[in-house]
Amino acid sequence: xxxxxxxxxxxxxxxxxxxxxxxxxxxxxxxxxxxxxxxxxxxxxxxxxxxxxxxxxxxxxxxxxxxxxxxxxxxxxxxxxxxxxxxxxxxxxxxxxxxxxxxxxxxxxxxxxxxxxxxxxxxxxxxxxxxxxxxxxxxxxxxxxxxxxxxxxxxxxxxxxxxxxxxxxxxxxxxxxxxxxxxxxxxxxxxxxxxxxxxxxxxxxxxxxxxxxxxxxxxxxxxxxxxxxxxxxxxxxxxxxxxxxxxxxxxxxxxxxxxxxxxxxxxxxxxxxxxxxxxxxxxxxxxxxxxxxxxxxxxxxxxxxxxxxxxxxxxxxxxxxxxxxxxxxxxxxxxxxxxxxxxxxxxxxxxxxxxxxxxxxxxxxxxxxxxxxxxxxxxxxxxxxxxxxxxxxxxxxxxxxxxxxxxxxxxxxxxxxxxxxxxxxxxxxxxxxxxxxxxxxxxxxxxxxxxxxxxxxxxxxxx
RNA sequence: GGCGGCGUGGCCGAGUGGUUAGGCAGGGGCCUGCAAAGCCCCGUACUCCGGUUCGAAUCCGGACGCCGCCUCCA
Numbered sequence: 188x189x190x191x192x193x194x195x196x197x198x199x200x201x202x203x204x205x206x207x208x209x210x211x212x213x214x215x216x217x218x219x220x221x222x223x224x225x226x227x228x229x230x231x232x233x234x235x236x237x238x239x240x241x242x243x244x245x246x247x248x249x250x251x252x253x254x255x256x257x258x259x260x261x262x263x264x265x266x267x268x269x270x271x272x273x274x275x276x277x278x279x280x281x282x283x284x285x286x287x288x289x290x291x292x293x294x295x296x297x298x299x300x301x302x303x304x305x306x307x308x309x310x311x312x313x314x315x316x317x318x319x320x321x322x323x324x325x326x327x328x329x330x331x332x333x334x335x336x337x338x339x340x341x342x343x344x345x346x347x348x349x350x351x352x353x354x355x356x357x358x359x360x361x362x363x364x365x366x367x368x369x370x371x372x373x374x375x376x377x378x379x380x381x382x383x384x385x386x387x388x389x390x391x392x393x394x395x396x397x398x399x400x401x402x403x404x405x406x407x408x409x410x411x412x413x414x415x416x417x418x419x420x421x422x423x424x425x426x427x428x429x430x431x432x433x434x435x436x437x438x439x440x441x442x443x444x445x446x447x448x449x450x451x452x453x454x455x456x457x458x459x460x461x462x463x464x465x466x467x468x469x470x471x472x473x474x475x476x477x478x479x480x481x482x483x484x485x486x487x488x489x490x491x492x493x494x495x496x497x498x499x500x501x502x503x504x505x506x507x508x509x510x511x512x513x514x515x516x517x518x519x520x521x522x523x524x525x526x527x528x529x530x531x532x533x534x535x536x537x538x539x540x541x542x543x544x545x546x547x548x549x550x551x552x553x554x555x556x557x558x559x560x561x562x563x564x565x566x567x568x569x570x571x572x573x574x575x576x577x578x579x580x581x582x583x584x585x586x587x588x589x590x591x592x593x594x595x596x597x598x599x600x601x602x603x604x605x606x607x608x609x610x611x612x613x614x615x616x617x618x619x620x621x622x623x624x625x626x627x628x629x630x631x632x633x634x635x636x637x638x639x640x641x642x643x644x645x646x647x648x649x650x
Numbered sequence: 651g652g653c654g655g656c657g658u659g660g661c662c663g664a665g666u667g668g669u670u671a672g673g674c675a676g677g678g679g680c681c682u683g684c685a686a687a688g689c690c691c692c693g694u695a696c697u698c699c700g701g702u703u704c705g706a707a708u709c710c711g712g713a714c715g716c717c718g719c720c721u722c723c724a
Contacts, residue, residue, distance in 0.1 A: 413724035
């Protein structure tokens, strides 16, 4: 049974699903007004790993993640570029999925777009108005946070203390400075939808609550996202559901930041690296490995050094794949459990990895087990224990794949000129012409190949 | 001001009352024509000060330092 830290209760809790054998997850997706950065990458990777692992262990996972395609930031950008909001949203949604595809993040089961759910949002706001949990002002409809007795649950603070700390410049006529806009009345030139309380557009917090309830139903299992969304976004989603008397997420989980040096990486600080910039220089798997090597709730420091470190660790995994000629594990997307038939060391490895992941998704500990096993597989092969070594290597391959980390045997195209050099070198080595063999190796390396000798002769791959 | 997190060996990073985390880098060795890959061995770390305990990096108290949330943010 998977236990996860539940942000609403501040403790580890068994993830008890509404329906046996199934898991419903909602992840707040991006507001598509700019290209994704490393923080978005971690956000996507962390929950991709959870989803993959749960799928691997036999759960049927429904994973919903939205696209916020109407928002102030999209409107502002559209105005700046003199193009439509729709054009901005489409452009950056494409950029989002392009980057996530490269990271090997599986597409969600469903990707609701806020603009397709406006009618449902209007209905929800009408309901809140009817219940007296919302009230109109001249620029929009607001939610009355005092109508939710445990408002502040996710913030970990009582309403009073939140109010005292409120830094937001507040309209005097809001009942509480923490009241938030459910609906913003239309301003000239902005996209708007009809509603009997006045034309306008939905507030962000209303979008997610509607889409989550519509696609996953009441009392769905897990709502996750970044720590920065815990308050106020998730608090406010929940508040609306509570005010409506509709059970919302059973569990809440939040992941930590990507740090750039000592600071949180964020748009507002302007210290972010885009995913495209990262992927131009690094194997996407290296970023996944780097992310997996810290606990999802801790900050992860992304620097050239930590990336290089992850790349070299990845090279060891690939070397294992080469040695045992392992087949790619992700050919069909998700790896589904094949661990039941495992015996011996492979079974023990699976148990150990599962124990780590079951305890709040402890990926760093699980990876440590995989690396232990990697050494063990190589050592056994060195000793000539081919069978057990191979079984273990294959288990490592499958388990890494279950985390979305695919081990790869390089399949570089080898051009005729290179083949010629390789053959010449093998010939020289056969005749024990060592200096000639070394010259040819240097030539190959100058052409960008990594050269290794094996029992089958010279093997090259792209450095 | 309120709330929360963190401080582990050269670097990254788990753990959390007694037992090797793991990776990267470094040193030594084996293998190899030499390399590469791989294997073996090695460093014996937990911010500081008190306390609890047979025993604390791990619990409690305090100090110092760093970070975050309370405003858009993954």
